[in-house]
Amino acid sequence: MSTFVPPTFEILSQVLEEKFGVLRDDIKPDTVLEDIELDSLALIEVALTLQKQLGVVIPTEDLNSSGTVSDLFDLVNTAAGNA
Amino acid sequence: MAEHTGRDAPVAITGIGLVTPAGIGVTANWERLLSGRPTAQRDPALAGLPVDISCRVPGFDANALLGRSTAWRLDRVSQLALVAAQEALSDAGLDPDRWDGTRVGVVMGNALGGTASYEDAHTAYHQEGPDQVSPLVMVNWPVNMISGYLAMHCRALGPNLVVATACASGVTAIGTARHMLQSGMCDIVLAGASEAPLSPTPMAAYHRMGALSRRTEDPAGASRPFDADRGGFVAAEAAAVLVLEREQDATARGGTVRALVAGFGASADGHHASAPDPAGAGVERALRSALADADVAPETVDHVNAHGTSTKLNDLMESQLINRVLAGRPSVTSTKGVTGHALGAAGAIEVAYTALTVEHGLVPPTANLDKLDPQIDLDVVSGAPRAQRVETATSHSFGFGGQNAVLVLQKAGTR
Incomplete structure (x- = not known):
């Protein structure tokens, strides 16, 4: 049995950089998601990827491209708390 | 403009x-x-x-x-x-x-x-x-x-x-x-x-x-x-x-003309979902209408980039079409011997290859043509490229559904 490891900001940053091509310098807590081309469709793909990699289920209705990277991280953590 | x-x-x-x-x-x-x-x-x-x-x-x-x-x-x-x-x-x-x-x-x-x-x-x-x-x-x-x-x-x-x-x-x-x-x-x-x-x-x-x-x-x-x-x-x-x-x-604007797109013809076989009409009536209408659109006589076509898929049915039907319509015995190549058949993209890459043939005066060989089908009587270029001044060429594409399209390309400065 593997032990669940809570996601860190670093893990989220890695996913955004490696899978979605976001430049590391653009991944800051206050970066607005649509400013790094993560629109509503892209965010669902981000959520699917995080679900596969981290086992967290983020409700798609909570995703908001007007939000920030920090908001997305909070969603991941909330989902992890529910996992 | x-x-x-x-x-x-x-x-x-x-x-x-x-x-x-x-x-x-x-x-x-x-x-x-x-x-x-x-x-x-x-x-x-x-x-x-x-x-x-x-x-x-x-x-x-x-x-x-x-x-x-x-x-x-x-x-x-x-x-x-x-x-x-x-x-x-x-x-x-x-x-x-x-x-x-x-x-x-x-x-x-x-x-x-x-x-x-x-x-x-x-x-x-x-x-x-x-x-x-x-x-x-x-x-x-x-x-x-x-x-x-x-x-x-x-x-x-x-x-x-x-x-x-x-x-x-x-x-x-x-x-x-x-x-x-x-x-x-x-x-x-x-x-x-x-x-x-x-x-x-x-x-x-x-x-x-x-x-x-x-x-x-x-x-x-x-x-x-x-x-x-x-x-x-x-x-x-x-x-x-x-x-x-x-x-x-x-x-x-000072652009370079690689070749001219001189004529276009299209038709439908109305025959079968995937097999070409063996009589070739539809493809012949596409070819003849492209030539008419370009206002060129069929016998003046000096090169064909064939659909040439490497299927039994297409290649025989197309060879008969070329013999029936293009009386000047044009050189023929099928670049699919090298590239394979890119389906919907095939016609576009072959028009590009035809433009390069017209521009450079070189016909690329048909790969793997070891023994011409005895039922086919065409001047197929094989083995090595052939130096040839090409003024007027046709590029053929025939699709499942019986959808046919032909373009006539000409050397820059000929129109």
């Missing part, structure tokens, strides 16, 4: 972009074609299928060519098209940041859409449920998205469409684009085709149709147009994009 319009206005190819199994870029393509070396090989992605050979674009790294933030969003069919468009624009010396994008159209051809995107979504649906289906499939599977993405990335804001006439799609696209320039609808059109069909389901279906070569023990010898031992096509992925402009506009 629209004062040079009219149904007789010559239309020029002023830029070419090629991403095919023969290489990425026009130079790599032309060298490989002239070498006559086939590109078919065993395909690990098709392992387990009865036919596991294909022609893939060598070394295609979408992340490196387009940037990771663009590449991940796009099906391969749009990735290939974007890379080809970038080269075509550069070749034409055009900068999208400096043109009136509202006067620039896009007409691309395609047969199957984003096959990998659909297959992935279908697998996710069945294995993991509907909540695991990516929404991006709906902006990657539909065929129209190829031209949509070209508009976004090239700031081409005029009429924008994808035409689907199966394996004739590329020629249909270029012919349609020519009309849009002649009518004055656009001043520049990015025209071509893209296809990324090498997913298991379509490949299994083509095999079940009996369309694919089963020469899996000898992939390099599998695509052999007009050869006595041919037994089907080898599927390929590819994209070609041409920059088309009215010749007078191109000349006025």
Whole structure:
């Protein structure tokens, strides 16, 4: 049995950089998601990827491209708390 | 610029972009074609299928060519098209940041859409449920998205469409684009085709149709147009994009005319879902109407880039067509011996190859033509390139569904 490891900001940053091509310098807590081309469709793909990699289920209705990277991280953590 | 319009206005190819199994870029393509070396090989992605050979674009790294933030969003069919468009624009010396994008159209051809995107979504649906289906499939599977993405990335804001006439799609696209320039609808059109069909389901279906070569023990010898031992096509992925402009506009801005798109003809067999009409009535109407549109006499055609799929039925039917209509015994080549059959993209890459043939006066050889089918009486170029001044050439494409399209190309300065 593997032990669940809570996601860190670093893990989220890695996913955004490696899978979605976001430049590391653009991944800051206050970066607005649509400013790094993560629109509503892209965010669902981000959520699917995080679900596969981290086992967290983020409700798609909570995703908001007007939000920030920090908001997305909070969603991941909330989902992890529910996992 | 629209004062040079009219149904007789010559239309020029002023830029070419090629991403095919023969290489990425026009130079790599032309060298490989002239070498006559086939590109078919065993395909690990098709392992387990009865036919596991294909022609893939060598070394295609979408992340490196387009940037990771663009590449991940796009099906391969749009990735290939974007890379080809970038080269075509550069070749034409055009900068999208400096043109009136509202006067620039896009007409691309395609047969199957984003096959990998659909297959992935279908697998996710069945294995993991509907909540695991990516929404991006709906902006990657539909065929129209190829031209949509070209508009976004090239700031081409005029009429924008994808035409689907199966394996004739590329020629249909270029012919349609020519009309849009002649009518004055656009001043520049990015025209071509893209296809990324090498997913298991379509490949299994083509095999079940009996369309694919089963020469899996000898992939390099599998695509052999007009050869006595041919037994089907080898599927390929590819994209070609041409920059088309009215010749007078191109000349006025100092563009280089690679060749002229002089005539277009199209028809339907109305005969069968996949088999060509053995009498060839439909393809003959397409060819004759293209020649009439170009106002050239059939006997003056001195070169044919044939559809030449390497199937028993097509190659025999097409050889009879050429003999019946083109009395000047033109040289004939099928570049599919090297590239395989890129389905909806085939016509566009072959128009590009025909333009290069006209420009350079060199006919690339038909690969794997060891023994001409005794039922076929054509002057097929094989073995080595042939130096030949080509003034008027035809490029043929015939699709499943009986959809036929032919373009006439001429050397710059002949009209």
